[in-house]
Amino acid sequence: MRHYQLHLEDADLISYKSKVLFVDATKAADVESFRIEKMASKMDFSFSSHAISIPAIMATCQQCFDRVPQVHLLTIRGYAWELEQGMTPAAQRNLMTATEYFRNESCASGM
Amino acid sequence: MSRKLVIDPVSKIEGHGKVIVYMDDDNQVTDAKLYVAEFRGFEKFVQGHPYWEAPMLLQRICGICFVSHHLCGAKALDDMVGVGYSTGVQMLPTPEKMRRLGHYMQQLQSHVTAYFYCIVPEMLFGMDAPPQQRNVVGLVEADPELVKRVVALRKWGQEGIKAVLGKRMHGINSVPGGVSQNLDQAARDRLINGEEGLISLDDVIEYAQDGLKVFKDFHAKNRAEVDAFAEVPALNMSLVNDEGNVDYYHGDIRIVDKDKNIVEQFDYHDYLDYFSEATEEWSYMKFPFLKSLGREAGSVRVGALGRLNVTKSYEHNCPLANAALEEFHDYTGGKANDMTLHTNWARAIEILHSAEQIKVLLSDPDLQKDQLVITPADNAWIGEGVGVVEAPRGTLLHHYRADKAGNITFANLIVATTQNNTVMNRTIRSVADAYLGGKEQAEITEGMMNAIEVGIRAYDPCLSCATHAMGQMPLVITLLDADGKLIEEKIR
Amino acid sequence: MRIHITLDGQSVITREGDMLVDVAASNGVYIPTLCYVRGKPCLGTCRTCSVRVNGNIMAACTIPVSDGMEVEVNEPEVTDMRKALVELLFSEGNHNCPSCEKSGRCELQAVGYEVGMMVSRFPYKFTPRTRDYASNALWLERDRCIFCQRCVEMIRDKETGQKIFSIESRGTQATIEIDVELANRMPPEQVREAAELCPVGCIIEKSLGFNDPIGKRKFEIKSIRERALERVDK
Ligand code: SF4
Numbered sequence: 001m002r003h004y005q006l007h008l009e010d011a012d013l014i015s016y017k018s019k020v021l022f023v024d025a026t027k028a029a030d031v032e033s034f035r036i037e038k039m040a041s042k043m044d045f046s047f048s049s050h051a052i053s054i055p056a057i058m059a060t061c062q063q064c065f066d067r068v069p070q071v072h073l074l075t076i077r078g079y080a081w082e083l084e085q086g087m088t089p090a091a092q093r094n095l096m097t098a099t100e101y102f103r104n105e106s107c108a109s110g111m
Numbered sequence: 112m113s114r115k116l117v118i119d120p121v122s123k124i125e126g127h128g129k130v131i132v133y134m135d136d137d138n139q140v141t142d143a144k145l146y147v148a149e150f151r152g153f154e155k156f157v158q159g160h161p162y163w164e165a166p167m168l169l170q171r172i173c174g175i176c177f178v179s180h181h182l183c184g185a186k187a188l189d190d191m192v193g194v195g196y197s198t199g200v201q202m203l204p205t206p207e208k209m210r211r212l213g214h215y216m217q218q219l220q221s222h223v224t225a226y227f228y229c230i231v232p233e234m235l236f237g238m239d240a241p242p243q244q245r246n247v248v249g250l251v252e253a254d255p256e257l258v259k260r261v262v263a264l265r266k267w268g269q270e271g272i273k274a275v276l277g278k279r280m281h282g283i284n285s286v287p288g289g290v291s292q293n294l295d296q297a298a299r300d301r302l303i304n305g306e307e308g309l310i311s312l313d314d315v316i317e318y319a320q321d322g323l324k325v326f327k328d329f330h331a332k333n334r335a336e337v338d339a340f341a342e343v344p345a346l347n348m349s350l351v352n353d354e355g356n357v358d359y360y361h362g363d364i365r366i367v368d369k370d371k372n373i374v375e376q377f378d379y380h381d382y383l384d385y386f387s388e389a390t391e392e393w394s395y396m397k398f399p400f401l402k403s404l405g406r407e408a409g410s411v412r413v414g415a416l417g418r419l420n421v422t423k424s425y426e427h428n429c430p431l432a433n434a435a436l437e438e439f440h441d442y443t444g445g446k447a448n449d450m451t452l453h454t455n456w457a458r459a460i461e462i463l464h465s466a467e468q469i470k471v472l473l474s475d476p477d478l479q480k481d482q483l484v485i486t487p488a489d490n491a492w493i494g495e496g497v498g499v500v501e502a503p504r505g506t507l508l509h510h511y512r513a514d515k516a517g518n519i520t521f522a523n524l525i526v527a528t529t530q531n532n533t534v535m536n537r538t539i540r541s542v543a544d545a546y547l548g549g550k551e552q553a554e555i556t557e558g559m560m561n562a563i564e565v566g567i568r569a570y571d572p573c574l575s576c577a578t579h580a581m582g583q584m585p586l587v588i589t590l591l592d593a594d595g596k597l598i599e600e601k602i603r
Numbered sequence: 604m605r606i607h608i609t610l611d612g613q614s615v616i617t618r619e620g621d622m623l624v625d626v627a628a629s630n631g632v633y634i635p636t637l638c639y640v641r642g643k644p645c646l647g648t649c650r651t652c653s654v655r656v657n658g659n660i661m662a663a664c665t666i667p668v669s670d671g672m673e674v675e676v677n678e679p680e681v682t683d684m685r686k687a688l689v690e691l692l693f694s695e696g697n698h699n700c701p702s703c704e705k706s707g708r709c710e711l712q713a714v715g716y717e718v719g720m721m722v723s724r725f726p727y728k729f730t731p732r733t734r735d736y737a738s739n740a741l742w743l744e745r746d747r748c749i750f751c752q753r754c755v756e757m758i759r760d761k762e763t764g765q766k767i768f769s770i771e772s773r774g775t776q777a778t779i780e781i782d783v784e785l786a787n788r789m790p791p792e793q794v795r796e797a798a799e800l801c802p803v804g805c806i807i808e809k810s811l812g813f814n815d816p817i818g819k820r821k822f823e824i825k826s827i828r829e830r831a832l833e834r835v836d837k
């Protein structure tokens with residue numbers, strides 16, 4: 001499933017799953033290459049104009065469908081955001097490291 | 112000495128709308144202007160492309176009412192190739208019904224989004240509630256059952272659009288003279304009966320009734336405020352069928368006045384004979400008006416409220432929507448309804464009307480038939496075409512010309528927001544007047560900003576996506592005096 | 604003659620002289636192609652089928668197999684090279700798939716998906732290219748031409764055998780041209796054939812398009828990979 005932004009409907013989508021991994025790029029300088037974190041549901045109202053946060057999606061899922069899957073967020077550090085460009089080599093490396101890590105991890109933990 | 116109050120969303124800060132309110136020395140509001148920096152590049156992009164690509168390219172103008180643009184373009188193409196309404200050819204039943212079905216699906220989807228995402232929270236929490244609450248996310252805690260229904264409705268709408276147009280967004284089903292596919296039985300049954308994770312059509316109709324009830328409850332409790340909020344006069348315009356009732360896909364353009372008397376009625380191909388467009392140096396968006404009445408008196412209101420003012424009744428097979436419409440009409444006792452916030456009432460009724468029309472269409476066996484396209488005769492080529500449909504936000508027009516080879520040489524689009532330009536300005540003026548008129552000190556309050564936002568949003572204008580922002584519309588307000596001197600500025 | 608070659612480390616028995624691209628396909632290894640049409644003389648223009656043969660990069664549609672050949676297809680560096688070639692084609696022309704009638708039936712688009720392309724790593728050139736709609740039945744949407752030369756070699760005047768399409772100028776100036784007089788003599792089947800043959804949406808039939816509904820277009824019914832792999836007689 002690929003989106004340009006999260007929608008409220010995604011609460012419905014994830015309500016059918018037991019495990020969900022969100023993947024997103026980040027500019028956060030404290031993420032060196034990538035980061036995996038477990039997400040908790042929280043109605044944080046942290047929407048910018050169009051988008052809704054993952055915790056809010058989870059909270060919506062909980063409120064409306066009485067269940068919430070196990071959710072992880074994989075953030076990958078990116079460096080350049082202009083149109084017309086592919087990924088920077090550094091971001092490409094980060095993506096590869098993350099994929100690699102995630103592959104091993106998911107085999108090991110059954111995540 | 113008069114003064115000028117500026118609320119700036121578009122020009123200074125990207126994604127902001129900008130409003131200027133003019134005031135005189137007695138602190139009376141004399142005028143209001145909504146500044147629009149709308150980019151109309153699409154009319155240029157499409158030039159030089161083969162004409163049959165136009166409805167595919169131009170529908171990308173909008174991520175919400177793309178089906179309307181697609182169909183409007185398709186109707187213009189029908190004309191161009193010589194099998195359109197301009198030549199008196201009637202579309203075959205299956206393609207016409209497929210197109211209509213797609214259009215109702217989108218109308219449902221678009222209205223549901225505008226109504227439940229922005230307007231219902233505004234009604235439930237009040238327009239001065241904190242912005243983080245005043246949106247659909249705020250609803251999650253207050254009324255999860257309602258949110259669940261909104262989500263289910265939108266999902267059903269998406270599936271419906273996908274079934275007709277192949278994709279949830281920017282799909283394709285119209286080709287010159289018809290459509291590329293019908294609706295097979297399995298797809299039809301799925302939409303009617305639902306399945307796991309998809310509600311049934313009867314649920315859709317039920318939820319639509321609930322939506323209407325939200326408005327009515329709100330209205331019952333806040334009658335005075337709702338009715339008094341920006342009551343602005345305007346003519347009302349809609350496409351109508353032979354009975355003079357709204358037809359979202361095809362018909363004549365009818366315009367009625369405050370007593371619902373017909374001011375003009377004409378074939379939409381003659382639009383340019385009846386309308387002129389005024390331009391203002393402060394706005395990229397033009398101001399269309401009826402030539403016969405002039406700039407001020409000849410401005411029209413389009414969209415849900417305009418349509419309900421024009422139409423007398425719905426098709427007999429839409430009993431629920433008809434009952435709702437009757438109640439709506441009774442409220443103003445035969446006069447046109449000029450109350451801006453009643454647009455939301457009208458929208459809720461149209462959600463129900465769309466749902467009932469979808470039910471009628473889905474049970475029509477014509478949708479499964481195979482005659483999909485009328486092929487034009489060799490010498491039928493006309494090379495020029497006009498399409499008009501009632502998009503969710505109002506009357507939409509596409510006009511194309513192509514040379515003999517089929518190369519587009521000219522394109523003009525008049526979107527609903529443009530039609531509503533003058534009446535939107537009137538609305539803002541009315542709101543500003545309510546907050547500032549005759550007060551000791553002209554001050555831009557948060558309440559006034561919220562009210563202006565609500566006034567603009569009633570039209571759900573397609574100025575930029577800023578106006579679809581959930582919770583709070585980005586605004587900049589500047590207060591200037593008549594000499595253009597700054598008194599106060601507020602940005603949010 | 605039966606021979607042995609190695610295909611991505613697997614030993615394969617095949618017939619000497621068969622084209623490498625076909626041999627690979629018969630053995631379940633897909634090599635993307637754009638200019639190549641099976642059964643027609645090879646053009647070798649697009650290089651999308653580049654693989655490593657005995658250590659050298661070669662276009663698999665131009666290479667007859669010979670005994671002991673060592674072929675690497677899905678090796679990361681070669682795979683990325685093929686992807687780069689496809690990306691180049693996108694940045695060289697002007698491709699706007701959403702409003703292109705070939706979308707869903709386009710070989711370039713389908714190969715783009717197969718090589719996992721998301722965006723071109725090369726800057727888009729936005730080369731201005733004019734359209735040609737002088738002939739009666741065909742339209743050249745030159746923005747989309749990839750200069751594969753299929754049309755040049757394979758579509759000829761029925762009577763004289765003369766070429767109808769040609770490529771004028773070279774390099775960045777190159778344009779696909781159509782001989783209007785000859786084009787206007789093309790029977791309807793040949794018009795259709797030319798439009799079908801063009802791997803992209805450059806040669807298109809006038810006043811026709813978007814006839815296949817989304818979801819039922821050529822490569823949505825069966826992917827280009829599946830088509831390439833099944834077309835081969837074993
Ligand atoms: S020719 Fe193919 S790649 Fe180019 S725009 Fe059309 S569909 Fe896309």
Ligand code: SF4
Pocket residue numbers: 747748749750751752753754755768779800801802803805806
């Ligand atoms: S027109 Fe089509 S077939 Fe001819 S060279 Fe260009 S891409 Fe190839």
